[in-house]
Amino acid sequence: MNAGPPTRRGRRPGAGxxxxxxxxxxxxxxxxxxxxxxxxxxxxxxAGVDASLVHHFFGTKEGVFSAAxxxxxxxxxxxxxxxxxxxxxxxxxxxxxxxxxxxTVERRDPMLAVIRSAVSHEDAALQxxxxxxxxxxxxxxxxxxxxxxxxxxxxxxxxxxGLIMVRYIVRVEPLASASTETLVELxxxxxxxxxxxxx
Amino acid sequence: MNAGPPTRRGRRPGAGxxxxxxxxxxxxxxxxxxxxxxxxxxxxxxAGVDASLVHHFFGTKEGVFSAAxxxxxxxxxxxxxxxxxxxxxxxxxxxxxxxxxxxTVERRDPMLAVIRSAVSHEDAALQxxxxxxxxxxxxxxxxxxxxxxxxxxxxxxxxxxGLIMVRYIVRVEPLASASTETLVELxxxxxxxxxxxxx
Numbered sequence: 001m002n003a004g005p006p007t008r009r010g011r012r013p014g015a016g017x018x019x020x021x022x023x024x025x026x027x028x029x030x031x032x033x034x035x036x037x038x039x040x041x042x043x044x045x046x047a048g049v050d051a052s053l054v055h056h057f058f059g060t061k062e063g064v065f066s067a068a069x070x071x072x073x074x075x076x077x078x079x080x081x082x083x084x085x086x087x088x089x090x091x092x093x094x095x096x097x098x099x100x101x102x103x104t105v106e107r108r109d110p111m112l113a114v115i116r117s118a119v120s121h122e123d124a125a126l127q128x129x130x131x132x133x134x135x136x137x138x139x140x141x142x143x144x145x146x147x148x149x150x151x152x153x154x155x156x157x158x159x160x161x162g163l164i165m166v167r168y169i170v171r172v173e174p175l176a177s178a179s180t181e182t183l184v185e186l187x188x189x190x191x192x193x194x195x196x197x198x199x
Numbered sequence: 200m201n202a203g204p205p206t207r208r209g210r211r212p213g214a215g216x217x218x219x220x221x222x223x224x225x226x227x228x229x230x231x232x233x234x235x236x237x238x239x240x241x242x243x244x245x246a247g248v249d250a251s252l253v254h255h256f257f258g259t260k261e262g263v264f265s266a267a268x269x270x271x272x273x274x275x276x277x278x279x280x281x282x283x284x285x286x287x288x289x290x291x292x293x294x295x296x297x298x299x300x301x302x303t304v305e306r307r308d309p310m311l312a313v314i315r316s317a318v319s320h321e322d323a324a325l326q327x328x329x330x331x332x333x334x335x336x337x338x339x340x341x342x343x344x345x346x347x348x349x350x351x352x353x354x355x356x357x358x359x360x361g362l363i364m365v366r367y368i369v370r371v372e373p374l375a376s377a378s379t380e381t382l383v384e385l386x387x388x389x390x391x392x393x394x395x396x397x398x
Contacts, residue, residue, distance in 0.1 A: 034233075034319060115318065116318050116319050118368070118369055119314065119315050119318040119319070119364075119368055120233060120315050120318070120319055125368060125369055125370065128369055129369050129370055129371055132369065132371055133371060133372070137371065150372075150373055151373050151374065151377070151385070154365060154371055154372070154373060154374045155374070155385060155386075157361075157365060157371065158358070158361040158362050158364070158365040158366075158374065159357070159358055159361050160361070161361045161364045161365060161369075162356075162357040162358050162359070162360045162361020162362070162364065163357050163361070165318075165357070165360045165361065165364065166353060166356060166357040166360060167357075169317070169318055169324060170317055170324055170327050170328050170331065170360075171324065171328055172328055172331055172332060172336065172353055172356065173332070173349075173353070174349055174350050174353060175350065175353045175354070175357065178350070186350065186354060187354075190389050190392065190393070193389065193392075194389070
């Protein structure tokens, strides 16, 4: 009774959107149940498709998680316009772009779900580590000079993830309800210092 | 068949250690199953006591979690000897004391369990927020001058929790395997800057 993967039957209009539908469903389930509590079957049910279609597109649960994570974290990628411009303003541009994504609730929730999964499960942490290392910190490290660029990029990452923890997850005041402008005023100089190697 | 809480029957030698036994069991269960997946019953089973004894000592699951968390985070409290000494060296003393606790595996694991619970469950996040606000950042804020002491203490906290995420949870290199001395060299100046208000 299995309809088989759609590519075997040639292209059809639903194929592209089925993949997106599965990824959205995966984000919902990983957010609700965490990495360990989520099964391919439950993702398929949420997406209204057969489990074989999930296997077809993504292989294993690790594969679905990886794709759902890349989709959730797309806003966290460092954009070319952030890297362009004066080195002086790089810390502030990174921080503003970062906060802009995190202050948008529809983008924040899937990113929080990824962090929740990574904190509670080693496979998910590995996936997040790969993404952060290649897509975020690697990109950043290549755009700053010096042999210690990787360590400085990672220091920037550590301060940003700490800000997420304090502001959006544990919600410690006064940072939890500080304005974006206050955060820029407080943290842009230190990010600039990390990037310049005098932090 | 319920033996009832021990205090009703007068003091007896086992009472003090039963409480500690329950807290150790609670740490194990919260670490394994997270906040949501842990029940009073499962903690009692792990501790080898009756569930009524857990209720007697701690009331609700929230109560057990709070007590288990305080116990797990004791090493994270800011010690008087860290606050004593020159203001100049405060950032470095905080960082060294913090890393000393986190580099000790028997202390790290219960602290990681608390963070895992807080990230995945709102009740646990609330408990962690209370602890951090009163026991850690409140203590720190009172020891530095100026009206913006609370915000500066929270900035220090955000960098430290970010370091935990990057080094022990997501394990991003090169910070994951950097030596303690390297971390002090990298982060002590910025913590000092946050504390001095020029960060």
